[in-house]
Amino acid sequence: MSTSSSPTSSTSGQDNIDELWRAIERENSGGMLQPSSTDELLRAMKDAMERNGVPDSGAKSLVLAFIINVYARLFSDL
Secondary structure: OOOOOOHHHHHHHHHHHHHHHHHHHHHOOOOOOOHHHHHHHHHHHHHHHHHOOOOOOHHHHHHHHHHHHHHHHHHOOO
8 A cells, every 4th residue: 555645745845834934033033024024935935835836826926925914014013
């Protein structure tokens, strides 16, 4: 019997998550995400998604931009 999941895919997924958290921490180190920081974070998230086979689309970009902007507004005062 073969399994449908491979160890490399879960490792790659964890690497992508780690990369995104590093980008968030790096960009939020000043206490507030700036517009250029949200752009960099958006690019990092899109790159990670594309490596996992998610096709690039306008809808994906819009949703990611919305999520990042909500994150920036919610956590910029902390």
